[in-house]
Amino acid sequence: MIASASRVERFNAAHRLHNPDWSDEKNASFYGLCNNPNFHGHNYKLIVKITGEVDPDSGYLIDLKKLRDIIRKEVTSRFDHRNLNLDVPDFKNRIPTAENIAYVIWHRINPQLEDHHHLHITLYETERNFIEYEGQ
Numbered sequence: 001m002i003a004s005a006s007r008v009e010r011f012n013a014a015h016r017l018h019n020p021d022w023s024d025e026k027n028a029s030f031y032g033l034c035n036n037p038n039f040h041g042h043n044y045k046l047i048v049k050i051t052g053e054v055d056p057d058s059g060y061l062i063d064l065k066k067l068r069d070i071i072r073k074e075v076t077s078r079f080d081h082r083n084l085n086l087d088v089p090d091f092k093n094r095i096p097t098a099e100n101i102a103y104v105i106w107h108r109i110n111p112q113l114e115d116h117h118h119l120h121i122t123l124y125e126t127e128r129n130f131i132e133y134e135g136q
Contacts, residue, residue, distance in 0.1 A: 002052065005050050009076055017031040017034040017035055050118070070112045
């Protein structure tokens with residue numbers, strides 16, 4: 001049997017969208033308010049979805065407590081109440097757009113899962129704006 005299991009977590013973080021290869025004028029024009037030199041923040045909602053074959057012996061696809069612990073170790077403890085640009089090494093050379101945050105989250109969580117699990121990340125930056133990422 002193939003099934004999916006999901007876990008929702010939340011974290012709050014500040015960031016600034018700024019490409020160091022662009023002029024200040026181009027950054028301000030392209031990113032608008034998100035380029036504020038003093039940063040801005042979001043209340044992120046993260047949905048981590050695992051799809052795969054259910055173990056016939058345990059009846060589990062994945063132990064959701066284990067998934068919770070992985071998310072807290074790899075994401076929440078690193079990102080929550082942080083400035084992504086300044087406090088999180090994953091964004092030292094990567095602009096912390098929602099797309100890149102989802103990418104980093106996927107690459108932090110996926111190595112912790114069994115090979116037969118397929119990982120899908122949904123990251124809400126606002127109530128109406130979200131990104132989905134499935135790896136690559």
